Amino acid sequence: MSRVISYTRFSTRRQAAGDSYRRQTEAALKWCKQHGHELDTTLRLEDLGVSGYSGANAKRGALGVLQLMTLEGKLEPGTILLIEAFDRLTRLPLPDAYELLLSLVNNGLTIVTLTDGKVWSKRTMSSLESFLLSLVTLYRGHQESEYKSQRLRETFATHRKRGSREAFGSAPGWLTRSDKTAPWQIIEERAESVRKVFELAAKGLGGKAIAKIANEESWPVPTRLNLTGKRWHAQMPGQLLRNRAVLGEHEHRIQTHEARAEHWRGRGTGIARVDYYPRIISDELWHRARAAIESRKIAPRRDRHYFNIFSGLLFCGHCGAPMQRKIERRGWSRAQLVCADKVAGATKCPTGAALQTDEHLLLAIFAEATDMLGSDATRKIEERIAVLDSQFKRLRDESERIADAIATTGGRVTALISKAEQLQEELLNCALQRETLAVELALTDGSSAELDVDWISDARDMLYEISDAAREARASLHLRIARLVETVWLYPYEVAMIRFKNGLMKPVPLPPKQLPSRAKPEAKYHKPPARKIKPQPLQMMALRGQLELPEPRRPAPALQHQAAPLLYEPDAPGAAQEGSGGAQ
Incomplete structure (x- = not known):
């Protein structure tokens, strides 16, 4: 006796709550009972909520599995496949649909359509009548879906033109x-x-x-x-x-x-x-x-407490590799600043202590940019400039996308042209506002601002404190530094070189390496620092402007998703739809 299997499909999730699944499974059981067969339930071929109009059931669904099994000979010739109708199997265009049908029957399957009780096999389809009937049935299934899909597209296009919200049901979760x-x-x-x-x-x-x-x-x-x-x-x-x-x-x-x-x-x-x-x-x-x-976006953030306020800015002065921050919970240095190549075993670059680096760098940056880090008025101007820069970038990207859409549609969509003109006007206004703020910032006498010692002291204390308030303060401080500083080259215990975004280069002498007993006056066995300090050759070269700096090895930028070309023709009969891809 031939093996009997069934294939069940419906197109949308909404149909799961309807009668489609029950109707198809009961029809298969009824046919088996009438013809003295037993339905094989060990092989469940079901595409529930999968489109036959798009061919998704054949590409990644159970129908694709069935095709592969027939090609590999895993189903015996003469196996009977029960389907409700051809449109359950596929609603693809006629050439693709007929190729699918022939591939199944030519590999030994006998297909039974339960709505009309017809049998489709390699022998029966040799008849001209059966051949033509199968063509007409497959064609009718595709045309029915195409017609319904077209009507849905026109309906959604009409609602979009009117600005209606009734046809579009989904919204954000709030x-x-x-x-x-x-x-x-x-x-x-x-x-x-x-x-x-x-x-x-x-x-x-x-x-x-x-x-x-x-x-x-x-x-x-x-x-x-x-x-x-x-x-x-x-x-x-x-x-x-x-x-x-x-x-x-x-x-x-x-x-x-x-x-x-x-x-x-x-x-x-x-x-x-x-x-x-x-x-x-x-x-x-x-x-x-x-x-x-x-x-x-300068660098990915890895420390959850935001201790590294120089994240993405600090590089090894000896080789140009990024400096990694290794937190020390108990040590005096708070953290070790280690060359990434040294961590990988590629170099032997020296390591520095965060406690003897962070404060000196912060003081040097603060001295050059009191207007950003210490003055509320100028800090607000800088924040407004940063906001305008972000807004300008968003407008420029959107303008480029609209320009691509206009080129794709041949300028036939007046709404896109109006949008492009509006964006150009907004870009101009944004640029003018930024220029005004830049002039206002330049006129601000930042040099007259005094160094806020209390602010520096508070900043130093919060650099290593574990609390929500300190974490937010460090995150905010990192943002301000990143807007001002381009690169910091570190030669541990000797010198650091800071390059600001305005092109200024500033050397920062660092204290030499000392034992905790010498560096900490409160240490139990404190010894005063040595009177004679050895000269630091790199420090002297930096102060004379003779230090050659390596190229910083920054991480490669992440690949950005390229927006697809925009196609929107609201006046065309085939305008795009918002909801379903069409009746399937």
């Missing part, structure tokens, strides 16, 4: 509404979680640190698809910080099968709808957070 015609309402406790994320990011904390705080303080998770329960995962803060829905914006995305093949979220239309959602973050806070993120 919003809710009773039905599709009701206005969005803010879930305040979730919105407050989002605001806290932006505030901490603006202070310089990274995504992992923010997620840790959120879990410790049990913040509500502000996402719509909450797959982690009440737990924040490390990527969640970063996702929120990139989501412009917090500003009330929404960009409709093309959700056709072709677009989703490029990216799981589909393809953006390039046109942001302002005031689409209720705003929960101000423009000022958004840009402050973005400016902080841009400053933190």
